[in-house]
Amino acid sequence: GAVVSQHPSWVICKSGTSVKIECRSLDFQATTMFWYRQFPKQSLMLMATSNEGSKATYEQGVEKDKFLINHASLTLSTLTVTSAHPEDSSFYICSARTGAGRTEAFFGQGTRLTVV
Amino acid sequence: AQKVTQAQTEISVVEKEDVTLDCVYETRDTTYYLFWYKQPPSGELVFLIRRNSFDEQNEISGRYSWNFQKSTSSFNFTITASQVVDSAVYFCALSGRELIFGAGTRLAVHP
Numbered sequence: 001g002a003v004v005s006q007h008p009s010w011v012i013c014k015s016g017t018s019v020k021i022e023c024r025s026l027d028f029q030a031t032t033m034f035w036y037r038q039f040p041k042q043s044l045m046l047m048a049t050s051n052e053g054s055k056a057t058y059e060q061g062v063e064k065d066k067f068l069i070n071h072a073s074l075t076l077s078t079l080t081v082t083s084a085h086p087e088d089s090s091f092y093i094c095s096a097r098t099g100a101g102r103t104e105a106f107f108g109q110g111t112r113l114t115v116v
Numbered sequence: 117a118q119k120v121t122q123a124q125t126e127i128s129v130v131e132k133e134d135v136t137l138d139c140v141y142e143t144r145d146t147t148y149y150l151f152w153y154k155q156p157p158s159g160e161l162v163f164l165i166r167r168n169s170f171d172e173q174n175e176i177s178g179r180y181s182w183n184f185q186k187s188t189s190s191f192n193f194t195i196t197a198s199q200v201v202d203s204a205v206y207f208c209a210l211s212g213r214e215l216i217f218g219a220g221t222r223l224a225v226h227p
Contacts (some may be wrong), residue, residue, distance in 0.1 A: 034215050043207065043219045043220050105149070107161050109160050
């Protein structure tokens with residue numbers, strides 16, 4: 001089946017620094033990628049939807065200037081957490097869709113971010 | 117609007133018991149996918165099953181089985197003869213216009 005690779009799987013950074021998380025579709029072209037965030041003992045909450053070559057669509061309450069999403073190619077989307085703070089510590093996971101509309105999606109392994 | 121409801125927040129069973137995790141969804145899409153994922157304490161999401169809206173056949177994979185009923189918008193997951201290693205959070209998810217997750221059910225299997 002299709003594979004989505006997310007990197008890094010975990011990262012620790014200092015407050016005020018920026019962290020970039022990559023999401024790659026390894027064997028298919030992903031026209032749409034989704035970014036989720038999961039707080040401890042909670043569900044995955046959709047942060048934004050990114051379409052290749054266009055600006056990401058952010059969910060209500062998600063700061064687009066803090067969580068920069070770039071979907072520059074059909075196989076790569078990146079999420080950059082800018083000026084990270086301890087409250088940004090969370091589990092971030094990406095998902096990639098193979099085509100437009102209601103096609104199936106595949107998930108990355110997730111990235112555990114800890115801001116100290 | 118799309119919605120996934122996992123009404124059971126936590127379930128606790130003793131090893132070898134059967135357990136069913138409920139999932140009810142809402143969508144106006146005619147074409148969609150349903151998923152179940154397992155999230156062990158280590159955090160990664162482990163894919164269990166994907167089912168499209170046109171395939172209502174139930175599926176069995178080892179000790180796992182899934183019951184998809186479009187008439188009741190449910191996609192329930194049963195673990196037969198549960199084991200301690202089944203302890204995890206299980207998420208049901210719906211892929212339509214958006215891709216959304218239920219709140220998850222925390223399953224604890226005790227020896």
